[in-house]
Amino acid sequence: MPVSEELSHSAPQSHERRRVTMQDVARRAGVGTITVSRALSDPQKVSAPLRARIEDAIRDLGYVPNRMAGWLSSRRSRVVPIIVPVIQNAVFSDVVEGLNDHLLDQGYQILLGTSNYDPRREEALIAAFLGWTPQSIVVLGTEHTEAARRMLTDTEMTVIELFELVDAPIEINIGFSHRQAARDMALHLVERGYRTIAFVGAFMHRDRRAEIRCRGCMDCLREHGLIADRVLSYEERSTLDIGAHAICAVLEKWPDTDAVFFANDVLAGGALMECQRRGIAVPGRVAIAGFGGLPIGTRTTPELTTVVSPRYQVGEMAARVILETKDAPRKKKRVIEVPYSLLIRQST
Amino acid sequence: MPVSEELSHSAPQSHERRRVTMQDVARRAGVGTITVSRALSDPQKVSAPLRARIEDAIRDLGYVPNRMAGWLSSRRSRVVPIIVPVIQNAVFSDVVEGLNDHLLDQGYQILLGTSNYDPRREEALIAAFLGWTPQSIVVLGTEHTEAARRMLTDTEMTVIELFELVDAPIEINIGFSHRQAARDMALHLVERGYRTIAFVGAFMHRDRRAEIRCRGCMDCLREHGLIADRVLSYEERSTLDIGAHAICAVLEKWPDTDAVFFANDVLAGGALMECQRRGIAVPGRVAIAGFGGLPIGTRTTPELTTVVSPRYQVGEMAARVILETKDAPRKKKRVIEVPYSLLIRQST
């Protein structure tokens, strides 16, 4: 009786089903393993009849390629690590969604890391991600610890810094100038005739982009000879509640304020809702501007004037760059500016 | 002259820096590679002096362990794939955050997949994730294609179905009964004296949980002999705009409606904001209830009555189960119910 095939696997059905491997598929299709590999990674290199037989074998056996093995031997993985401060924030989840939407079909997987606005944790994540031999790494933000910067610079990976523009990019930088955008918004307020303008931010000691927006606003006010020191800053993260509290606090502290620029739409939205509750006329008593372009701004009364940030587009562009550079490991610096826009509505 | 060491690596510094491997660390520390491996994965198995030498060598060489190699040989990876419908939705990003917060420190990484509410895409993602030989897989939702269900059942992985309760769990099921929660909320409305109650949902043909909530609501109305056919359903995804539109549409279509139960807080929030804009008294003219417990409900006027869903806790619990089962590959079914709560505020 012929038992050769059965004997080749020590204990058949011992205690754990042996995983179906590419070898098994090859044997069943009557081809070499490498041909199976090619049929999967570059189908046109295999003739039609063989390809069909291989596909049948794969289906029959329920074969799933082992990524670890493939990536180990090819020395690169189709994995894209992305580090964002937090995922709960709509701004960052939009960026991730943009990236994800354009990479998933290409066989790439998103590896998600959250730094919680902590550069040390970002550093730890970068170190961990290096062990994945990814082709690219995406970090939201441009501020890194010394060690993190060194790791990113030394590596062969394509490094993409997202969302804000930086003077000295490590490699690829995709984003827009928060400073300029904030300045534009402040200019809008000045041109509308507002003269005593306050800025409200939250968590600015950790959220550098919010802090930069504050600077941009003050730049503009100074240039126009206006008071440029009315800044109200909260330690906590932005919430609707803080925005609601802030608008009252500003009007109490500086009663002659005629416009408030909030660091983001969450704060501004909370402020608008509070004004409506208290019957504070917007923009009659005080004008309100936000930053971000989140959906909440369309339903407030009045609708919120804001800066629409290209969140999804930034993620999308990052995906495009990753796909473009996948065969060109050469590092060359590149800055890609993605346009933002002012959305002037009734709150100013 | 002694050149043995140099010659061993063909072309030293050829065109690509050779990766630092565990071998290099071992050589530098003067130990075997396996000892380095142990020093990293289970430090207490290595004596203090050796451990110190190894740690120095790692630092000096900037060694980063190659995860692919490690996971290939150990036949398992410290990766947790999670499939959610979309990441932009605050509900799902909260779940992911809960999971992430409790796994990151343990050396696990989140692998994010989005199904876009499409069971076929979920199936493709599951197939792709199987190639990672993960120890566990997390899917948000309990509705799968036939093929997906088969894959999940056949695999050795711990399978965790999240967020809703299911009659026949594949393995672990963590969540709460949307039907019961919706019924509870409807009961609250009935007890408050509302008699003509409408339900508004969006995207219910794909979002089965929303549809289940609708059923729960109708259950209760029927039980109390009330009209149970006032359902307004939108094809699109939930937005504040749709909520705003819906409240007007309901009051126009069924003018005697005295309460509206929205499938989620986004819709309810939009409705509340619209009522405030139009001067529709809430709850005087019409009461409004939501579902979810999102922050927006705290800042509306009036504040929104809603069901607080245990989003973060569900993610947290999933992380706990993953850590618990990591050494017990035996499959046993388990249903973990995470409590929700009714938050009665001024809108009802």
Next chain:
DNA sequence: ATTGGCTTTGGTATCGATACCAAGCTTCTG
């Protein structure tokens, strides 16, 4: 008919870690 070039296919080494087994050393027990 022969040569050269192209396409298709397969064998073998390799990626970089961990598992398993064995050996050396110390410590404890009868």
Next chain:
DNA sequence: CAGAAGCTTGGTATCGATACCAAAGCCAAT
């Protein structure tokens, strides 16, 4: 003091794919 037991350490096979090189088959051109 012999031998068992426990701890630390190392050698070698192995995980499952891809890269590289070689061979075979086919067609066109000389």
